[in-house]
Amino acid sequence: MVTTYTCQNGLRIVSEHIPHFRSVAVGVFVNTGSRDERPEENGITHFIEHLLFKGTEQRSAKDIAREFDRIGGDLNAYTSKEYTCYYAKVLDHHAPLAVEVLADMFFNSVMDSVEIDKERLVVKEEISMTEDMADDDVHEQLWRVMYPDNAIGAPILGTAETLDRFSRQQILDYMERHYTPSNTVISVAGHIDGKLLSQIETLFGSFERKSPENAHVMPTFVPGQSIKHKETEQAHICLGYPGLSLQDDQLFALAVLNNIVGGSMSSRLFQEIREDRGLAYSVYSYHSAYSDHGTLAIYGGTADHQVGEVEELIRTSLQRMREGDISDLEITDSREQLKGNLLLGLESTGSRMSRNGKYELLHGKHQSADDIIHLIDAVKREHVLDLMQLTVTAPAVSIIRSQ
Structure with missing residues (x-):
């Protein structure tokens, strides 16, 4: 406890x-x-x-x-x-x-x-x-x-x-x-x-210092593009989309969505870009949640002449999902993966200490593993489809290309 x-x-x-x-x-x-x-x-x-x-x-x-x-x-x-x-x-x-x-x-x-x-x-x-x-x-x-x-x-x-x-x-x-x-x-x-x-x-428990005034300015997401040239064997591309804050009730739905997009080896992007086409060794997505906002990001590393193709495949895959191409089986599999990751991650003192510390610091409250599993199980296909409309908008893009 x-x-x-x-x-x-x-x-x-x-x-x-x-x-x-x-x-x-x-x-x-x-x-x-x-x-x-x-x-x-x-x-x-x-x-x-x-x-x-x-x-x-x-x-x-x-x-x-x-x-x-x-x-x-x-x-x-x-x-x-x-x-x-x-x-x-x-x-x-x-x-x-x-x-x-x-x-x-x-x-x-x-x-x-x-x-x-x-x-x-x-x-x-x-x-x-x-x-x-x-x-x-x-x-x-x-x-x-x-x-x-x-x-x-x-x-x-x-x-x-x-x-x-x-x-x-x-x-x-x-x-x-x-x-x-x-x-x-x-x-x-x-x-x-x-x-x-x-x-x-x-x-x-006895030191005294005046409480800080942490007044964060709410960040505004800006779509745009940056291209950087450097000596490298591969080109690297990241696409960023608006995400959700730590306080958002839809956060677990976004976690399910992220798994389907690129959060695992069975994800859409891993299978299509790496397994089916052999265009990348590393391709994945992740969501970063903060106190007042979040970001969904997608990364791929590929040969310089293939970077445009990889970007197009990422955008096309997301658009298909945005138009409803998500199955109930994908939702179920993603939920089970999240639950497995949660419970396996609690099998060390380090992970429990870290989880408890972050929950107290950022939320001021704690949820049991059973509570979180219940929230994950509550995620339905329609929740994920609604999030696709919210998050998959005009992206920010960062590319590093070989000189």
Whole structure:
């Protein structure tokens, strides 16, 4: 059972006790991501994520790494467009150490100027690596096309130019504004006990910072096209369409639709473009849902002279579906696949911790697996057809072609 406790300072602790597991996963979720950044701050949320690993008042960066290596644990973090997560997974008897190290990083990172300058170089290499990988870069280009005037369209990593401008004080000011108790959720799952939960409350439940004013500007989807030329063996294409927000009642219908379009090996696009015609090794679709909007995207990688054919096949397939070419069997199979993915994904402490933390942070409530299965089973063919009319409009298109 998932339990949520709100500390005196407003920080929430969400826990799920799983007695038959021998591991514990704990995550610190902060409700700030790249879309909270001002234009001159682009990339600062991700940069802070890196800097929290660079040493505290008691531990060097090497000490932090060594502590987890010597206990066989995992410590990592990631930044998204709407939140940041620092997480650890360890054997149950090492959980108190994992919580203590996470708290030390969260509160006591020294933000040494020398380390900040070194980490700028690391993140620049990360940016270069993404740009070198055309199948990643094409997605970044798509977001710029879809939302050219909104922070959600900007890259999570930022740019080399914005990184060079970040001062230590600017970094600390950003954390002061966003790393606040009401903006933070601690999620823990696995073989846990009351002593561990008390430790979390002791370490995280008393700090005070003014609550942020997270006033997101609603993004407006813009159809358009971007073509980028670079040295690459393949051409890469992404098509983006308006999707649904996390709060939308039709979200599970869109998940069913996405599976049919390109979310699995039996999907329309995988079968037609890869299996039947041999035009691509990788072709798929996915839906990204956020607090106030979402995006349905389709990707394909193919030979440069075939990119027009692949785009036409994607558009034609979607149009056929829009005109009603969806069978009841496809709906049934897609629902079953979603249910299988849901239940199989809950068979680890890490996935449960992550799911609970995101639900608490972004929804403020929790749904059981049975509740979600009921919502998936409620999706009918007419729901999916209605969504096709809503989502399959004029797309945004991003293409990377060989020089």
